Amino acid sequence: MGELEYPGGMREDGLPAVLSDPARLAALEASGMIGSAPEQVFDDLARLAVSITGAAISAITFVGKTRTYWKSVPHLAYGGVENWQNAVGDSFCYFAVGANGPFVVEDAEKDPRTAGHRAIGPWGVGAWAGFPIVTADGQAIGTMCVIDANPRRWEQHELESLAVLARAVANEINLRISLSVAQSALHSARNALAVSRDLARSLQDSLLPPVLRPVPGLDASARYLAATGDVEVVGDFYDLFHARGPWWTAVLGDVCGKGTEAAKVTALARYTLRADAGDHLSPAAVLDRLNTAMLAQRAPRYLTAVQATFRTTPTGAAGRLCTAGHPPALIRRADGRVQETGVPGTLLGVMPTVRLTDVRFRLAPGELLFLYTDGACESRPDPRSPLPHRPIFDEEALARALADTHGMDAAATNAHIADVLAGHHGGWASDDTALLSLRVPPRP
Protein backbone atom coordinates (compact mmCIF):
# COMPACT_ATOMS: atom_id res chain seq x y z
CA MET A 1 0.00 0.00 0.00
CA GLY A 2 1.47 3.32 -1.03
CA GLU A 3 1.70 6.20 1.37
CA LEU A 4 -0.44 9.22 0.83
CA GLU A 5 0.36 12.77 1.68
CA TYR A 6 -2.17 14.64 3.80
CA PRO A 7 -2.35 18.40 4.25
CA GLY A 8 -1.68 18.09 7.99
CA GLY A 9 0.88 15.31 7.75
CA MET A 10 0.68 11.85 9.26
CA ARG A 11 0.58 10.33 12.70
CA GLU A 12 3.00 7.65 13.82
CA ASP A 13 0.42 5.00 12.97
CA GLY A 14 0.40 6.17 9.35
CA LEU A 15 -3.02 7.74 9.56
CA PRO A 16 -3.70 11.41 8.84
CA ALA A 17 -2.61 13.71 11.66
CA VAL A 18 -5.79 15.72 11.24
CA LEU A 19 -7.71 12.82 12.80
CA SER A 20 -6.20 13.94 16.12
CA ASP A 21 -6.71 17.68 15.51
CA PRO A 22 -8.51 19.08 18.57
CA ALA A 23 -10.49 21.55 16.47
CA ARG A 24 -11.75 18.79 14.21
CA LEU A 25 -12.57 16.56 17.17
CA ALA A 26 -14.42 19.43 18.83
CA ALA A 27 -16.46 19.93 15.67
CA LEU A 28 -17.21 16.21 15.60
CA GLU A 29 -18.27 16.29 19.23
CA ALA A 30 -20.49 19.33 18.59
CA SER A 31 -22.23 17.50 15.75
CA GLY A 32 -23.73 15.07 18.25
CA MET A 33 -23.17 12.22 15.83
CA ILE A 34 -20.74 10.13 17.86
CA GLY A 35 -22.43 6.97 18.97
CA SER A 36 -25.83 8.14 17.77
CA ALA A 37 -28.38 5.69 16.40
CA PRO A 38 -29.52 5.54 12.76
CA GLU A 39 -32.05 8.13 11.64
CA GLN A 40 -34.46 8.14 8.74
CA VAL A 41 -33.12 11.35 7.23
CA PHE A 42 -29.61 9.93 6.90
CA ASP A 43 -30.77 6.47 5.81
CA ASP A 44 -32.79 8.10 3.02
CA LEU A 45 -29.72 9.95 1.77
CA ALA A 46 -27.61 6.79 1.94
CA ARG A 47 -30.21 4.80 0.00
CA LEU A 48 -30.35 7.59 -2.56
CA ALA A 49 -26.60 7.18 -3.03
CA VAL A 50 -27.14 3.52 -3.86
CA SER A 51 -29.93 4.36 -6.29
CA ILE A 52 -27.84 6.92 -8.11
CA THR A 53 -24.59 4.97 -8.31
CA GLY A 54 -25.88 1.41 -8.45
CA ALA A 55 -23.35 0.53 -5.74
CA ALA A 56 -23.98 -2.43 -3.46
CA ILE A 57 -23.38 -0.57 -0.19
CA SER A 58 -23.64 2.99 0.98
CA ALA A 59 -22.69 4.45 4.33
CA ILE A 60 -22.58 7.65 6.29
CA THR A 61 -19.83 7.57 8.87
CA PHE A 62 -18.20 9.91 11.36
CA VAL A 63 -14.49 9.58 11.92
CA GLY A 64 -12.99 10.11 15.35
CA LYS A 65 -9.43 9.95 16.57
CA THR A 66 -9.36 6.16 16.87
CA ARG A 67 -12.86 5.00 15.94
CA THR A 68 -15.16 5.35 12.98
CA TYR A 69 -18.79 5.66 13.98
CA TRP A 70 -21.43 4.45 11.58
CA LYS A 71 -24.44 6.66 11.30
CA SER A 72 -26.17 5.02 8.40
CA VAL A 73 -25.45 1.68 6.78
CA PRO A 74 -28.87 0.80 5.36
CA HIS A 75 -28.00 -2.70 4.20
CA LEU A 76 -27.14 -3.74 7.77
CA ALA A 77 -29.51 -4.20 10.68
CA TYR A 78 -28.65 -1.81 13.52
CA GLY A 79 -26.60 -3.68 16.08
CA GLY A 80 -26.33 -1.12 18.85
CA VAL A 81 -23.76 1.59 19.51
CA GLU A 82 -20.98 -0.84 20.47
CA ASN A 83 -21.30 -2.77 17.22
CA TRP A 84 -22.00 0.25 15.04
CA GLN A 85 -18.38 1.38 14.85
CA ASN A 86 -14.93 0.05 14.04
CA ALA A 87 -11.28 1.02 14.38
CA VAL A 88 -10.48 4.07 12.32
CA GLY A 89 -7.96 2.13 10.21
CA ASP A 90 -10.51 -0.57 9.37
CA SER A 91 -12.25 1.43 6.65
CA PHE A 92 -11.37 3.85 3.86
CA CYS A 93 -13.28 6.72 5.45
CA TYR A 94 -10.22 8.37 6.95
CA PHE A 95 -8.78 8.90 3.46
CA ALA A 96 -11.51 11.40 2.58
CA VAL A 97 -11.40 12.99 6.02
CA GLY A 98 -7.61 13.25 5.98
CA ALA A 99 -7.64 14.88 2.56
CA ASN A 100 -10.76 16.94 3.32
CA GLY A 101 -11.74 16.03 -0.21
CA PRO A 102 -13.10 13.17 -2.30
CA PHE A 103 -11.41 9.79 -2.24
CA VAL A 104 -12.22 7.58 -5.23
CA VAL A 105 -10.90 4.07 -5.85
CA GLU A 106 -11.91 2.02 -8.91
CA ASP A 107 -9.97 -1.13 -8.09
CA ALA A 108 -9.04 -1.37 -4.43
CA GLU A 109 -6.69 -4.32 -4.82
CA LYS A 110 -4.71 -2.68 -7.60
CA ASP A 111 -4.83 0.95 -6.55
CA PRO A 112 -1.44 1.63 -4.93
CA ARG A 113 -3.11 3.81 -2.25
CA THR A 114 -5.28 0.93 -1.00
CA ALA A 115 -3.71 -2.29 -2.19
CA GLY A 116 -3.48 -4.66 0.77
CA HIS A 117 -5.57 -2.39 2.99
CA ARG A 118 -7.13 -4.28 5.87
CA ALA A 119 -10.63 -2.95 5.08
CA ILE A 120 -10.81 -4.70 1.72
CA GLY A 121 -11.53 -8.18 3.05
CA PRO A 122 -14.16 -7.55 5.72
CA TRP A 123 -16.11 -5.06 3.62
CA GLY A 124 -15.57 -6.80 0.33
CA VAL A 125 -14.29 -3.62 -1.26
CA GLY A 126 -13.79 -3.79 -4.99
CA ALA A 127 -14.35 -0.07 -5.59
CA TRP A 128 -14.93 2.81 -3.16
CA ALA A 129 -15.97 6.45 -3.55
CA GLY A 130 -16.50 8.87 -0.73
CA PHE A 131 -16.83 12.57 -0.03
CA PRO A 132 -16.14 14.27 3.27
CA ILE A 133 -18.90 15.69 5.42
CA VAL A 134 -17.66 19.18 6.17
CA THR A 135 -18.96 21.41 8.96
CA ALA A 136 -19.68 25.12 8.52
CA ASP A 137 -16.22 25.98 9.83
CA GLY A 138 -14.52 23.68 7.33
CA GLN A 139 -13.81 20.64 9.48
CA ALA A 140 -14.13 17.24 7.77
CA ILE A 141 -15.84 15.04 10.35
CA GLY A 142 -17.13 12.08 8.35
CA THR A 143 -17.93 10.65 4.96
CA MET A 144 -20.74 9.83 2.62
CA CYS A 145 -19.45 6.78 0.73
CA VAL A 146 -20.46 3.98 -1.59
CA ILE A 147 -18.83 0.57 -1.99
CA ASP A 148 -19.02 -2.00 -4.74
CA ALA A 149 -17.86 -5.59 -4.40
CA ASN A 150 -16.18 -5.51 -7.81
CA PRO A 151 -13.83 -3.04 -9.39
CA ARG A 152 -15.72 -0.47 -11.41
CA ARG A 153 -15.53 2.93 -12.97
CA TRP A 154 -17.35 5.77 -11.17
CA GLU A 155 -19.06 8.07 -13.64
CA GLN A 156 -18.62 11.79 -13.26
CA HIS A 157 -22.35 12.41 -12.69
CA GLU A 158 -22.35 9.72 -9.99
CA LEU A 159 -19.50 11.40 -8.17
CA GLU A 160 -21.16 14.80 -8.50
CA SER A 161 -24.36 13.37 -7.04
CA LEU A 162 -22.40 11.80 -4.21
CA ALA A 163 -20.80 15.17 -3.47
CA VAL A 164 -24.28 16.75 -3.33
CA LEU A 165 -25.46 14.07 -0.91
CA ALA A 166 -22.43 14.62 1.30
CA ARG A 167 -23.26 18.33 1.38
CA ALA A 168 -26.87 17.47 2.23
CA VAL A 169 -25.66 15.46 5.22
CA ALA A 170 -23.40 18.32 6.22
CA ASN A 171 -26.26 20.81 5.91
CA GLU A 172 -28.47 18.67 8.13
CA ILE A 173 -25.75 18.50 10.75
CA ASN A 174 -24.89 22.18 10.48
CA LEU A 175 -28.54 23.08 10.94
CA ARG A 176 -28.66 20.93 14.05
CA ILE A 177 -25.52 22.58 15.41
CA SER A 178 -26.96 26.03 14.70
CA LEU A 179 -30.20 25.07 16.39
CA SER A 180 -28.32 23.71 19.37
CA VAL A 181 -26.25 26.89 19.64
CA ALA A 182 -29.38 29.01 19.32
CA GLN A 183 -31.17 26.96 21.97
CA SER A 184 -28.18 27.26 24.25
CA ALA A 185 -28.06 31.02 23.69
CA LEU A 186 -31.79 31.24 24.32
CA HIS A 187 -31.39 29.27 27.52
CA SER A 188 -28.55 31.56 28.62
CA ALA A 189 -30.57 34.64 27.70
CA ARG A 190 -33.54 33.36 29.68
CA ASN A 191 -31.31 32.73 32.67
CA ALA A 192 -29.78 36.18 32.33
CA LEU A 193 -33.24 37.71 32.05
CA ALA A 194 -34.36 35.90 35.19
CA VAL A 195 -31.28 37.12 37.05
CA SER A 196 -31.79 40.63 35.71
CA ARG A 197 -35.44 40.57 36.76
CA ASP A 198 -34.52 39.40 40.24
CA LEU A 199 -31.86 42.09 40.53
CA ALA A 200 -34.24 44.78 39.30
CA ARG A 201 -36.89 43.66 41.77
CA SER A 202 -34.37 43.58 44.63
CA LEU A 203 -33.02 46.99 43.70
CA GLN A 204 -36.51 48.43 43.36
CA ASP A 205 -37.46 46.96 46.73
CA SER A 206 -34.36 48.47 48.30
CA LEU A 207 -35.35 51.89 47.00
CA LEU A 208 -38.79 51.79 48.57
CA PRO A 209 -39.57 51.41 52.27
CA PRO A 210 -40.90 47.90 52.89
CA VAL A 211 -43.55 49.38 55.18
CA LEU A 212 -44.38 52.96 56.00
CA ARG A 213 -43.36 54.04 59.44
CA PRO A 214 -46.52 54.81 61.43
CA VAL A 215 -47.08 58.50 62.11
CA PRO A 216 -49.00 59.07 65.35
CA GLY A 217 -52.40 60.53 64.60
CA LEU A 218 -52.17 59.92 60.87
CA ASP A 219 -53.38 57.21 58.53
CA ALA A 220 -50.76 56.69 55.83
CA SER A 221 -50.57 54.31 52.91
CA ALA A 222 -48.39 53.96 49.83
CA ARG A 223 -48.77 51.94 46.72
CA TYR A 224 -46.41 51.20 43.86
CA LEU A 225 -47.89 50.09 40.54
CA ALA A 226 -45.36 48.62 38.13
CA ALA A 227 -45.57 49.24 34.40
CA THR A 228 -46.71 46.27 32.37
CA GLY A 229 -43.94 43.93 31.33
CA ASP A 230 -41.22 45.94 32.96
CA VAL A 231 -38.10 44.20 34.21
CA GLU A 232 -35.97 47.28 34.63
CA VAL A 233 -35.66 49.12 37.87
CA VAL A 234 -37.49 52.41 37.63
CA GLY A 235 -37.18 55.81 39.21
CA ASP A 236 -40.47 56.26 41.06
CA PHE A 237 -39.98 56.38 44.80
CA TYR A 238 -41.68 57.49 47.97
CA ASP A 239 -40.71 57.81 51.61
CA LEU A 240 -42.24 58.83 54.92
CA PHE A 241 -39.93 59.47 57.84
CA HIS A 242 -39.44 61.44 61.02
CA ALA A 243 -37.65 64.74 60.37
CA ARG A 244 -37.17 66.19 63.83
CA GLY A 245 -39.23 67.02 66.90
CA PRO A 246 -42.90 66.78 65.95
CA TRP A 247 -42.12 67.13 62.26
CA TRP A 248 -42.45 64.43 59.67
CA THR A 249 -41.55 64.37 56.01
CA ALA A 250 -43.37 62.70 53.15
CA VAL A 251 -41.71 62.71 49.78
CA LEU A 252 -42.54 61.23 46.43
CA GLY A 253 -40.30 61.47 43.40
CA ASP A 254 -39.94 60.40 39.82
CA VAL A 255 -36.51 60.03 38.20
CA CYS A 256 -36.64 60.29 34.42
CA GLY A 257 -36.04 56.98 32.71
CA LYS A 258 -35.29 53.49 33.93
CA GLY A 259 -32.42 51.17 34.62
CA THR A 260 -29.35 51.47 36.76
CA GLU A 261 -28.76 55.15 35.92
CA ALA A 262 -32.23 55.99 37.20
CA ALA A 263 -31.68 53.76 40.23
CA LYS A 264 -28.48 55.62 41.12
CA VAL A 265 -30.33 58.94 41.09
CA THR A 266 -33.18 57.44 43.10
CA ALA A 267 -30.77 56.24 45.76
CA LEU A 268 -28.98 59.60 45.81
CA ALA A 269 -32.29 61.43 46.17
CA ARG A 270 -33.71 59.24 48.90
CA TYR A 271 -30.66 59.35 51.11
CA THR A 272 -29.96 63.05 50.52
CA LEU A 273 -33.53 63.93 51.40
CA ARG A 274 -33.41 61.82 54.55
CA ALA A 275 -30.15 63.42 55.61
CA ASP A 276 -31.27 67.01 54.98
CA ALA A 277 -34.90 66.92 56.05
CA GLY A 278 -33.90 67.05 59.71
CA ASP A 279 -31.90 70.23 59.16
CA HIS A 280 -34.46 72.18 57.20
CA LEU A 281 -38.17 72.25 57.82
CA SER A 282 -38.65 74.00 54.49
CA PRO A 283 -39.24 71.40 51.75
CA ALA A 284 -38.07 73.97 49.19
CA ALA A 285 -34.73 74.29 51.00
CA VAL A 286 -34.31 70.52 51.15
CA LEU A 287 -35.14 70.07 47.48
CA ASP A 288 -32.78 72.92 46.60
CA ARG A 289 -30.00 71.08 48.42
CA LEU A 290 -30.90 67.92 46.55
CA ASN A 291 -30.59 69.84 43.27
CA THR A 292 -27.12 70.98 44.32
CA ALA A 293 -26.15 67.44 45.29
CA MET A 294 -27.39 66.05 41.96
CA LEU A 295 -25.36 68.59 39.99
CA ALA A 296 -22.30 67.96 42.15
CA GLN A 297 -22.65 64.23 41.62
CA ARG A 298 -23.30 64.76 37.89
CA ALA A 299 -26.54 62.83 38.22
CA PRO A 300 -27.29 61.29 34.84
CA ARG A 301 -31.05 61.84 35.08
CA TYR A 302 -33.36 64.63 36.09
CA LEU A 303 -35.86 64.25 38.89
CA THR A 304 -39.25 65.65 39.76
CA ALA A 305 -40.48 65.49 43.34
CA VAL A 306 -43.05 66.67 45.80
CA GLN A 307 -42.19 66.96 49.44
CA ALA A 308 -44.35 67.75 52.43
CA THR A 309 -43.06 68.47 55.93
CA PHE A 310 -45.83 68.44 58.48
CA ARG A 311 -46.86 67.76 62.05
CA THR A 312 -50.04 66.52 63.52
CA THR A 313 -52.01 68.99 65.60
CA PRO A 314 -54.99 68.74 67.93
CA THR A 315 -57.14 69.77 64.95
CA GLY A 316 -55.53 67.59 62.28
CA ALA A 317 -52.24 68.13 60.48
CA ALA A 318 -50.39 71.15 59.11
CA GLY A 319 -47.23 71.78 57.23
CA ARG A 320 -45.54 73.00 54.10
CA LEU A 321 -45.32 71.45 50.71
CA CYS A 322 -43.14 72.04 47.67
CA THR A 323 -43.29 70.64 44.16
CA ALA A 324 -40.19 70.52 41.96
CA GLY A 325 -41.24 69.88 38.36
CA HIS A 326 -43.88 67.56 39.73
CA PRO A 327 -47.66 67.38 39.23
CA PRO A 328 -49.56 69.24 41.93
CA ALA A 329 -50.49 67.49 45.13
CA LEU A 330 -54.21 66.96 45.73
CA ILE A 331 -56.11 67.46 48.95
CA ARG A 332 -59.43 65.71 49.44
CA ARG A 333 -61.43 67.83 51.80
CA ALA A 334 -63.79 66.43 54.37
CA ASP A 335 -66.78 67.34 52.21
CA GLY A 336 -65.32 65.42 49.23
CA ARG A 337 -64.04 68.41 47.26
CA VAL A 338 -60.57 67.96 45.75
CA GLN A 339 -58.14 70.86 45.66
CA GLU A 340 -54.78 71.20 43.97
CA THR A 341 -51.93 72.45 46.07
CA GLY A 342 -48.38 73.37 45.26
CA VAL A 343 -46.74 76.04 43.12
CA PRO A 344 -45.00 74.72 40.01
CA GLY A 345 -41.29 74.60 40.69
CA THR A 346 -38.23 73.71 38.65
CA LEU A 347 -37.26 70.10 38.13
CA LEU A 348 -34.04 68.98 39.82
CA GLY A 349 -30.66 67.97 38.50
CA VAL A 350 -30.42 70.19 35.42
CA MET A 351 -30.10 73.87 36.34
CA PRO A 352 -27.89 75.36 39.02
CA THR A 353 -30.60 77.80 40.04
CA VAL A 354 -34.07 76.47 40.69
CA ARG A 355 -37.29 78.23 41.59
CA LEU A 356 -39.00 76.37 44.42
CA THR A 357 -41.83 77.60 46.61
CA ASP A 358 -43.26 76.29 49.84
CA VAL A 359 -47.00 76.45 50.30
CA ARG A 360 -48.74 75.87 53.61
CA PHE A 361 -51.46 73.29 53.95
CA ARG A 362 -53.79 72.06 56.65
CA LEU A 363 -55.71 68.85 56.93
CA ALA A 364 -58.80 68.65 59.11
CA PRO A 365 -60.11 65.33 60.42
CA GLY A 366 -61.22 63.14 57.51
CA GLU A 367 -59.09 65.04 55.00
CA LEU A 368 -56.41 63.44 52.88
CA LEU A 369 -53.23 64.61 51.14
CA PHE A 370 -52.63 62.68 47.94
CA LEU A 371 -49.18 62.56 46.30
CA TYR A 372 -48.58 60.71 43.04
CA THR A 373 -46.23 60.33 40.11
CA ASP A 374 -47.23 61.12 36.55
CA GLY A 375 -48.24 57.55 35.83
CA ALA A 376 -51.45 58.46 37.66
CA CYS A 377 -52.23 61.49 35.49
CA GLU A 378 -50.94 60.32 32.11
CA SER A 379 -52.43 56.86 31.90
CA ARG A 380 -53.06 55.73 28.33
CA PRO A 381 -54.36 52.52 26.80
CA ASP A 382 -51.92 50.52 24.69
CA PRO A 383 -51.72 52.45 21.38
CA ARG A 384 -51.15 49.15 19.55
CA SER A 385 -54.40 47.80 20.89
CA PRO A 386 -57.26 47.40 18.38
CA LEU A 387 -59.64 48.90 20.94
CA PRO A 388 -61.12 52.33 20.18
CA HIS A 389 -58.90 55.28 21.08
CA ARG A 390 -59.39 56.62 24.59
CA PRO A 391 -58.12 59.94 25.86
CA ILE A 392 -55.34 60.28 28.39
CA PHE A 393 -56.42 59.88 31.97
CA ASP A 394 -55.25 63.34 32.94
CA GLU A 395 -55.03 65.44 36.09
CA GLU A 396 -58.68 66.41 35.89
CA ALA A 397 -59.72 62.77 35.63
CA LEU A 398 -57.48 61.92 38.56
CA ALA A 399 -59.06 64.67 40.65
CA ARG A 400 -62.53 63.33 39.82
CA ALA A 401 -61.45 59.79 40.77
CA LEU A 402 -60.06 61.08 44.04
CA ALA A 403 -63.32 62.86 44.76
CA ASP A 404 -65.05 59.51 44.39
CA THR A 405 -63.01 58.18 47.32
CA HIS A 406 -64.81 60.49 49.74
CA GLY A 407 -64.86 58.82 53.15
CA MET A 408 -62.27 56.17 52.33
CA ASP A 409 -59.15 55.67 54.39
CA ALA A 410 -55.66 56.00 52.91
CA ALA A 411 -55.26 52.38 51.78
CA ALA A 412 -58.75 52.20 50.26
CA THR A 413 -58.15 55.48 48.48
CA ASN A 414 -54.98 54.19 46.84
CA ALA A 415 -56.71 50.92 45.95
CA HIS A 416 -59.57 52.79 44.30
CA ILE A 417 -57.23 54.97 42.27
CA ALA A 418 -55.28 51.88 41.22
CA ASP A 419 -58.51 50.21 40.08
CA VAL A 420 -59.62 53.27 38.13
CA LEU A 421 -56.23 53.49 36.40
CA ALA A 422 -56.33 49.79 35.53
CA GLY A 423 -59.84 50.22 34.15
CA HIS A 424 -58.65 53.06 31.96
CA HIS A 425 -55.54 51.47 30.53
CA GLY A 426 -57.14 48.06 30.23
CA GLY A 427 -54.45 46.22 32.14
CA TRP A 428 -51.57 47.66 30.13
CA ALA A 429 -49.78 50.26 32.26
CA SER A 430 -47.46 52.42 30.14
CA ASP A 431 -45.59 53.81 33.12
CA ASP A 432 -44.86 53.03 36.73
CA THR A 433 -46.93 54.81 39.29
CA ALA A 434 -46.36 55.62 42.94
CA LEU A 435 -49.21 56.74 45.19
CA LEU A 436 -48.90 58.10 48.72
CA SER A 437 -51.94 59.03 50.78
CA LEU A 438 -51.88 60.73 54.18
CA ARG A 439 -55.20 61.07 55.95
CA VAL A 440 -56.17 62.58 59.24
CA PRO A 441 -58.63 60.05 60.69
CA PRO A 442 -62.13 61.42 61.15
CA ARG A 443 -63.22 62.14 64.69
CA PRO A 444 -65.26 59.29 66.09
Add this chain to the structure above:
Amino acid sequence: MQERPPDGLSVRITEVTRPNACVLALLGSTGAWNVTVLEQAFRDAGATGRPLVVDLSGLDFGDEVLLGFLLHAYTTPRGLVLLGPVTGSFARRLYRTGVDELFKTQQTLALALAQLPE
Protein backbone atom coordinates in the same frame (compact mmCIF):
# COMPACT_ATOMS: atom_id res chain seq x y z
CA MET B 1 -34.54 62.80 4.83
CA GLN B 2 -35.21 59.74 6.91
CA GLU B 3 -38.63 58.21 7.63
CA ARG B 4 -39.50 55.71 10.32
CA PRO B 5 -42.53 53.46 10.51
CA PRO B 6 -45.21 54.90 12.77
CA ASP B 7 -45.72 53.18 16.11
CA GLY B 8 -47.63 55.94 17.76
CA LEU B 9 -44.71 58.16 16.87
CA SER B 10 -43.49 59.25 13.49
CA VAL B 11 -40.06 60.79 13.12
CA ARG B 12 -38.68 62.88 10.28
CA ILE B 13 -35.13 64.16 10.12
CA THR B 14 -34.25 66.85 7.59
CA GLU B 15 -30.81 68.32 7.17
CA VAL B 16 -30.74 71.95 6.15
CA THR B 17 -27.59 73.49 4.76
CA ARG B 18 -28.45 77.18 4.68
CA PRO B 19 -28.50 77.91 7.52
CA ASN B 20 -26.73 74.85 8.87
CA ALA B 21 -29.33 72.87 10.85
CA CYS B 22 -30.97 69.55 11.48
CA VAL B 23 -34.74 69.57 11.85
CA LEU B 24 -36.17 66.70 13.87
CA ALA B 25 -39.93 66.54 13.53
CA LEU B 26 -41.89 64.42 15.99
CA LEU B 27 -45.46 63.53 15.12
CA GLY B 28 -47.76 61.57 17.40
CA SER B 29 -47.04 60.41 20.92
CA THR B 30 -43.96 59.30 22.78
CA GLY B 31 -44.11 56.51 25.32
CA ALA B 32 -42.45 53.43 26.68
CA TRP B 33 -43.25 51.46 23.52
CA ASN B 34 -41.33 53.77 21.19
CA VAL B 35 -38.55 55.02 23.44
CA THR B 36 -35.96 53.29 21.28
CA VAL B 37 -37.29 55.06 18.18
CA LEU B 38 -37.07 58.37 20.00
CA GLU B 39 -33.57 57.64 21.29
CA GLN B 40 -32.38 56.69 17.81
CA ALA B 41 -33.93 59.83 16.34
CA PHE B 42 -32.03 62.08 18.73
CA ARG B 43 -28.88 60.04 18.16
CA ASP B 44 -29.24 60.38 14.38
CA ALA B 45 -29.96 64.08 14.69
CA GLY B 46 -26.92 64.51 16.94
CA ALA B 47 -24.75 62.58 14.51
CA THR B 48 -25.35 65.22 11.84
CA GLY B 49 -23.32 67.61 13.97
CA ARG B 50 -25.70 70.41 13.03
CA PRO B 51 -27.59 72.78 15.34
CA LEU B 52 -30.93 71.21 16.16
CA VAL B 53 -34.50 72.33 15.61
CA VAL B 54 -37.04 69.99 17.21
CA ASP B 55 -40.43 70.41 15.62
CA LEU B 56 -43.07 69.67 18.26
CA SER B 57 -46.01 71.15 16.35
CA GLY B 58 -47.27 67.67 15.48
CA LEU B 59 -46.77 66.21 18.93
CA ASP B 60 -49.89 64.81 20.57
CA PHE B 61 -48.23 63.67 23.76
CA GLY B 62 -44.68 63.96 25.02
CA ASP B 63 -43.54 61.99 28.03
CA GLU B 64 -40.79 62.57 30.59
CA VAL B 65 -38.26 60.78 28.39
CA LEU B 66 -38.77 63.25 25.55
CA LEU B 67 -38.20 66.08 27.98
CA GLY B 68 -35.01 64.33 29.07
CA PHE B 69 -33.74 64.20 25.47
CA LEU B 70 -34.57 67.87 24.97
CA LEU B 71 -32.73 68.80 28.16
CA HIS B 72 -29.74 66.78 27.04
CA ALA B 73 -29.76 68.47 23.63
CA TYR B 74 -30.02 71.84 25.37
CA THR B 75 -26.80 71.15 27.27
CA THR B 76 -24.81 70.47 24.10
CA PRO B 77 -22.98 73.41 22.53
CA ARG B 78 -24.58 72.89 19.11
CA GLY B 79 -27.71 74.82 19.95
CA LEU B 80 -31.38 73.89 20.21
CA VAL B 81 -34.57 75.66 19.19
CA LEU B 82 -38.07 74.24 19.54
CA LEU B 83 -40.59 74.71 16.78
CA GLY B 84 -44.15 75.09 18.00
CA PRO B 85 -46.83 75.61 18.73
CA VAL B 86 -46.24 73.35 21.70
CA THR B 87 -49.66 72.51 23.02
CA GLY B 88 -51.58 70.26 25.36
CA SER B 89 -49.96 68.07 27.94
CA PHE B 90 -46.39 68.70 26.78
CA ALA B 91 -46.85 72.45 27.10
CA ARG B 92 -48.14 71.77 30.63
CA ARG B 93 -45.12 69.56 31.29
CA LEU B 94 -42.72 72.28 30.20
CA TYR B 95 -44.52 74.79 32.42
CA ARG B 96 -44.87 72.44 35.37
CA THR B 97 -41.21 71.49 35.32
CA GLY B 98 -40.10 75.10 35.11
CA VAL B 99 -38.13 74.67 31.90
CA ASP B 100 -40.50 76.43 29.50
CA GLU B 101 -38.35 79.55 29.71
CA LEU B 102 -35.20 77.52 29.25
CA PHE B 103 -35.93 76.60 25.66
CA LYS B 104 -36.11 78.98 22.75
CA THR B 105 -39.41 78.30 21.01
CA GLN B 106 -40.48 79.71 17.67
CA GLN B 107 -43.70 79.34 15.73
CA THR B 108 -42.24 79.07 12.23
CA LEU B 109 -39.31 77.16 10.80
CA ALA B 110 -37.83 80.32 9.33
CA LEU B 111 -37.76 81.99 12.73
CA ALA B 112 -36.41 78.83 14.38
CA LEU B 113 -33.59 78.56 11.86
CA ALA B 114 -32.83 82.24 12.25
CA GLN B 115 -32.35 81.78 15.98
CA LEU B 116 -29.76 79.03 15.68
CA PRO B 117 -26.09 79.83 16.14
CA GLU B 118 -24.02 80.19 12.98
